[in-house]
Amino acid sequence: MNVNVTQNGAEFRVAVDLVVLTVRDGTLAVLLVRRGIPPYRGRWALPGGFVLPDEDLPAAAARELAEETGLAGPAGHLEQLATYGRPARDPRGRVVSVAYLALLPDLPVPVAGSDAAAARWVPRARIGALAFDHARILADGVERARAKLEYTPLATAFCPPEFTVGALREVYESVWGRPLDARNFHRKVTGTPGFVVPTGGADAGGRGRPARRYRRGPAALLHPPMLRDRGDPAADTV
Known part of the structure; x- marks a missing residue:
């Protein structure tokens, strides 16, 4: 019914x-x-x-x-x-x-x-x-997700409870559809108050030092926001 x-x-x-x-x-x-x-x-x-x-x-x-x-x-x-x-x-x-x-x-x-x-x-x-008008609904949903990744920590919703900054960068790149500069991204994520909190663990493997693991922090909004470049995707460095 x-x-x-x-x-x-x-x-x-x-x-x-x-x-x-x-x-x-x-x-x-x-x-x-x-x-x-x-x-x-x-x-x-x-x-x-x-x-x-x-x-x-x-x-x-x-x-x-x-x-x-x-x-x-x-x-x-x-x-x-x-x-x-x-x-x-x-x-x-x-x-x-x-x-x-x-x-x-x-x-x-x-x-x-x-x-x-x-x-x-x-x-x-x-x-x-x-079917139906679902293409419009999908487009609205994707744009909402892209926008909210700029000013909220909701990118962590795509991640498991513990994640590396590299895995979080992959989320931003996938949702925004453009590559991001790894150094700038790491600096902004770890320098934004309350965005992520280190867990004390690390992922071994690969070259260099193991990648530290993080979890979502207490922030509800990001200050400053992670603004995306709406121009040339190749120029986007976060």
Whole structure:
């Protein structure tokens, strides 16, 4: 049973859609499902579905993620992204969707379930046409993630509990889509109050001294921010 809302005699349904992002093999990846039912049967789409009666919106998002992909509720960061209500966005009728953005560490390969015929992590650069208006929702989610990496420590949501500065730099490079100067990045990360805290451990291997491990610090905002260069990607040095 779906949530049906009536306004001025017109009935519409409420849905949730999820932009789920991770970094896999140095690439920003998006969780997609192949629809197993009409409309857009066989097309790739964002995970999501209709909200059930008496169900809170975040609970609906977590349920749809688990039902369609086999992944439990996000272990990283989850926030409401935006609401999409263009009248013709869904051929089944008037549907208003509340979209959520999830930033997750690398997770196992998802397993399709519910009304999804397949589920997989897809590199952002390789995504083509999507069902409904999901291309717009995805674009909004990616831009939100890119912007929040500038002024919050949310890049750590893509990392395990302990990580190196090099691994954190890989997150920024993957999400922003451009290489960063390693020395400048290390200096800014370790010099920003509350961004990261050393754990006392280190990763051995490779040449030179072992890389120190860190965890997320207590800061909610970064001062100064990690501003990205919106011009030539090759010129971006953070």
